Amino acid sequence: MDLLQLEISTSRLLLQPISMKYKEDIFSEFNQEITTYMYTKPPKYISETEDFIKDSLEEIKKCENLVLVILNKKSFKFLGCTGIHEINSNDPELGIWLKKSAHGKGYGLESIIALKTWAEENLDFQYLVYCADKANIPSRRIPEKLGGKIIREYKKTNLSGKVLNILEYVLPKAGD
Known part of the structure; x- marks a missing residue:
């Protein structure tokens, strides 16, 4: 499978492999x-x-990893990035970030649903993981809306020196 040619489309979004085109x-x-x-x-x-x-x-x-840009399907404007870390593992991790002006529009959930669907159709794994800081309520809503269950909670110091309180969710496969 040539992941560099991957394109995932939703009603409003287009997910494509990251490229230098979006560096700015x-x-x-x-x-x-x-x-x-x-x-x-x-x-x-x-x-x-x-x-x-x-x-x-x-x-x-x-x-090894899949890093995609999130684009508005009509305007092709950059909205953020999403991806799957350790795609060949038993527990690949989904991740996402959106630019500030794209917050609150449902793009995060829409992107993760599309990525989760693609993963279920194309990867072999036991379960998908989604991590969010306990205080990041908008990010936590994504796995919770998908039926995710918290399996682990831990502290992790980020590269800026801030201690994060991470909630690790497991997302059920479609039909489970």
Whole structure:
């Protein structure tokens, strides 16, 4: 399967493999506010974003991780990124971030539903994982709306030095 050619479409969104075409959007939108509840920290220089994209493309080629941009289907405007980490494991992890102006419009849930459906149709796994900080209510709503159950809670210090209180959800497969 050539994941670099992947395209996942919903009624409003288009998910495509990350590319240098979106480096400016990612660099400017992946800021301190967006990363508040994430392990990673925002890049200081665009070269860091370029390195992230290069690394992500290598991981896609090796079928290790899948990193996709989220685009508005009509305008093709950049909305954020989503992906599946460790796609060949028994418990791949779904992740997402949206730029601030895309918050509150249901794009996160729509993206994760599309990604989950694709994973169930194309990957072999026991269950999907979705992690969110306990204080990040909008992010927690995504797995909860999908019937996710908390299987683990732990603390993790992110790269900016903030202690996160992570809730790890398991998402049921369709039909379970």
